[in-house]
Amino acid sequence: MFLLSDRAADIHGADHVVDGGTLETVWAWSLSEPRLRRVRLFVHESNARAEAMYVRAGFKPSGASVPVPGDETHREIELAVERD
Template structure:
C-alpha cells in the first residue's frame, strides 16, 4: 500500500476540516453521518482546531483520529476512535458496561476505495484501542444505518458482528442504527 496510515497532528486542522467536509458531501453522507455539510461548513476554525487537537496524540485523551495519507500528501480516508468507560455518559447508543472503543467518522474518498484503505484505517484504530493500558479495552463497536448495506458489508468483512442492539436515528426516529462490535480475543 502506498498510503501511510497515522494519527492526525493538532496543527493539521485545515486537513481535518477539508476531509470531513468532503465526507459530508459524499452521496452516502445522509446515511453515514449524523451531521450535514451545512452544519460542518458553519463550524469555526476554533472548532476544527479543537477537533484536530482532540483526535491527535498531542491531545493526550481518549480520542484518536487516523488518516490515510497518499504519497502526494492528500488525505484519502479517516476513522476516529472514541474510548468509552462504564462510568461515563454514552456518546451514542447504550452506555458501556465494559471499557470499549467506539469507531465513528468512517470515510474513504470514492476514488481511493477498493485499495484496502478502510481496512488499514480500522486496523490502526483497533490496534490503538487494544494497546491502551489498564483498564483494558474489551470491545470495539460502531453503528451503521440500517440502509447502509455497503458499510455494513465492510464491517462484517473485517470481523465486526451485529450485536442486535439498535437505536433510532436522531434525525429520523423511524429509521434505525445497528450496533456492530468485535470482542477482544487476547
C-alpha cells in the same frame, strides 16, 4: 461511530467515509493501553456495503440498534467484536 469502552472515535454521519485504512487505525488505537475487551460501532440500516466491510473485519451484529440522530424513522445497527 466507533465506541471503544470509555473512548470514542467519532466518525459519524454522511459527511464521513470510513474505509479499510480508517478501520485499521481505529482498531490499532483500541489495542493501545488500556487494551479494550469490546469494540463496537454503529452503521446505518440501509448501508449494506459498510456493514459488509465491518463483518469482513470481524464485527458481528449484536442485536442492538438506536435511532439515527435527527431522524427517528431510521435506525443504526450495532456491530461489535469481543476480545480476550
